[in-house]
Amino acid sequence: MDIQFFKYQGAGNDFILIDHRVSPLQNISYERIEQLCDRRFGIGADGLMFLTTHDEYDFEMHYYNADGKPGSMCGNGGRCIVAFAKHLGIIDRDTNFLAVDGPHYAKISEEGNWVDLQMIDIDTINRDGDAFVLNTGSPHYVAQMENLEDYDVFHNGQAIRNNDTYKEKGINVNFVEDKGDYLFVRTFERGVEDETYACGTGVTAVALSMAQHKNLSGHIKTPVKVLGGDLSIEFDYNGKEFTHVFLCGPAEKVFEGQVSI
Numbered sequence: 001m002d003i004q005f006f007k008y009q010g011a012g013n014d015f016i017l018i019d020h021r022v023s024p025l026q027n028i029s030y031e032r033i034e035q036l037c038d039r040r041f042g043i044g045a046d047g048l049m050f051l052t053t054h055d056e057y058d059f060e061m062h063y064y065n066a067d068g069k070p071g072s073m074c075g076n077g078g079r080c081i082v083a084f085a086k087h088l089g090i091i092d093r094d095t096n097f098l099a100v101d102g103p104h105y106a107k108i109s110e111e112g113n114w115v116d117l118q119m120i121d122i123d124t125i126n127r128d129g130d131a132f133v134l135n136t137g138s139p140h141y142v143a144q145m146e147n148l149e150d151y152d153v154f155h156n157g158q159a160i161r162n163n164d165t166y167k168e169k170g171i172n173v174n175f176v177e178d179k180g181d182y183l184f185v186r187t188f189e190r191g192v193e194d195e196t197y198a199c200g201t202g203v204t205a206v207a208l209s210m211a212q213h214k215n216l217s218g219h220i221k222t223p224v225k226v227l228g229g230d231l232s233i234e235f236d237y238n239g240k241e242f243t244h245v246f247l248c249g250p251a252e253k254v255f256e257g258q259v260s261i
């Protein structure tokens with residue numbers, strides 16, 4: 001059976017999107033999803049998403065990592081599926097949709113290529129030595145670093161993701177360098193098992209950790225550079241709880257095509 005797919009990217013974090021309303025895939029296997037995400041034998045992507053209908057929300061997002069297995073929340077994926085829903089005419093300039101970590105509100109630019117996505121509220125940041133560990137919809141480890149451009153993110157991220165503390169459930173590993181005007185972030189992603197060009201829940205975890213670390217409070221806007229471009233995280237912090245957390249950045253259709261399932 002041939003189905004239509006769409007390829008989107010948000011700051012270089014790239015995804016295959018499938019409108020499940022017109023391409024229902026009851027029995028697609030994890031192996032087939034992994035093949036579709038393969039960069040040599042498939043379409044190539046960090047993850048795959050199905051958009052389905054929902055009785056109480058504009059739509060529902062179902063996210064799979066590039067290893068073919070269901071993932072936890074994907075922030076850049078969430079921004080891309082909002083742009084996709086606008087492209088399909090399901091929504092106009094804002095939306096309430098459901099994802100694996102609960103409901104999300106998002107607003108989208110008139111052109112449809114810039115999405116501000118509200119993330120879950122956070123009240124707990126744990127420590128693992130000097131690193132910060134928190135869940136922003138997906139689990140994240142955040143370590144501060146110098147000379148991050150030259151750092152071996154793949155091997156060091158892989159070692160942390162697979163150490164005795166994290167190997168069973170896995171964790172996404174973020175390294176951050178404070179550049180003064182902005183944070184530079186590189187991420188080793190669980191489920192991709194490689195460095196990606198951007199991770200939305202990851203840069204959110206970094207921005208919140210750095211705000212706590214620097215004892216900031218009030219309304220905070222944190223510009224972030226990643227390998228694939230620029231993102232911005234905005235939130236309120238009262239010293240205990242992070243609320244009104246928004247992940248903001250580009251979300252663009254790259255191409256579309258047909259693939260046999």
Ligand SMILES: N[C@@H](CCC[C@H](N)C(=O)O)C(=O)O
Binds near residue numbers: 013
């Ligand atoms: N790229 C994502 C994170 C996707 C989920 C993650 N790899 C996991 O399941 O741990 C993002 O933009 O947040």
